Amino acid sequence: MTIKSHSESESESVFTGLKVLDASTFIAGPAAAAILADFGADVIKIEPPGAGDPQRRLSFVPPSPRAEANYSWHLANRNKRGMVVDLKSPSTTEVLKRLVEWADVVITNFPHGTREKLHLDYDQVSSWNPRVVYADITGFGDAGPDAGQPGFDLTAYWSRSGLLASTRDAGAPPTVPVWGSGDYMSAIVIYAAIVTALYRRERTGQGDSVGTSLLASGVWSTGTLVAGALAGGTPFELHDRTAPANPLTNPYRTADGEWFMLVTSPSHWPGLTRAIGHPALLQDPRFTDIEGFVRNSAALAELLDAAFRSRPFAHWQDVLTRERVTFSLIQTPEVAAQDPQLRANDIVVPLEGVSGLEYTVNSPVNLRGVPKVPAKRAPDLGEHNDEILAELGFAPAEVAKLRAQGAIPGTTRAEAA
Secondary structure (H helix, E strand, C coil), X not given: CCCCCHHHCCCCCCCCCCEEEXXXXXXXXXXXXXXXXXXXXXXXXXXXXXXCCHHHHHHHCCCCCCCCCCHHHHHHHCCEEEEECCCCCHHHHHHHHHHHHHCCEEEECCCCCHHHHCCCCHHHHHHHCCCCEEEEEECCXXXXXXXXXXXXXXXXXXXXXXXXXXCCECCCCCCCCCCCHHHHHHHHHHHHHHHHHHHHHXXXXXXXXXXXXHHHHHHHHCHHHHHHHHCCCCCCCCECCCCCCCCCEEEEECCCCCEEEEECCHHHHHHHHHHCCCHHHHHCHHHCCHHHHHHCHHHHHHHHHHHHCCCCHHHHHHHHHHCCXXXXXXXXXXXXXXXXXXXXXXXXXXXXXXXXXXXXXXXXXCCCCCCCCCEECCCCCCCCHHHHHHHCCCCHHHHHHHHHCCCCCCCCHHHHC
């Protein structure tokens, strides 16, 4: 198929006309499909019968914030059409075959072994549609002793990659990071792989099999430290804010109890000394170069601690900004959600059709001057079964037979309502 460019139709988005079959669960694969949908792709999400994708329940699993709206589901599945099909039923194979023939992109995260049983492996899918871009995500990759192991972002992305061991203070045990964050990072990787393959297909006419793993994304996120280890580098000890490796990159607390992150360099040291009211520190022989900052880190951290504790954050915001010293208030997610910078840059956007949920988080991929599709609610379970089956050419009698065989639910969403 040929995708119209934005110049050909100003009312269309980048991927208008692109057809995506989202046969994935949880977060990473569905979120990648959601980014494609943000740019106009027609995404059909298929779910198993019963409770559907487990992602439907993640908004209500601790430590997810307690809310009435199913915000997590809509975040990763907005702007999609939804089907319920039982891929374990032999009667479903023809439905899956027609969906694959319809699609430009197929996304799955079923583990190796399971995907073959469900007819969702690349060999089967590409035999039905040689031009398809097949994208998959695994926990630990396609090869090696752990290729068949299940992986979640907390295990494969955070724990196995070295990232979690490195993001804690000295003396503190490992903690539970923001779960789902590794999935959303991996979604960007899958999206990039899909777009790369689509570009190659435009040039060659060939489909492709692309993918990543949570482990690969985690190691990429830990890249500086892992690359340093590969170079035989000697790591610094875990961070200790009272004696950090670099006191110019360290969190500090203000008189009104706020925490902020200071991230500056020796070249900005003169401005920092003026900001804290101690310009004489420029003559202090302990702090004349980076080696001195490191060697005397505990003394400088103590000095900065005392200075920043003496005034409220508003004061430091003013003087540090004036001196062009880089810093940021350490905001909670609740404060960040109300940050005007997010709305000014469409980092959060209105969400249509969900009671009690007016906004959602936008995907971070933007083409300046090219609109995204307005964010609309994620589909109800099996909401578009009849609509999509009709588009695929199934006659009413064939649909009735599929229901009788248990391949699809026995009632439509409209009938259930």
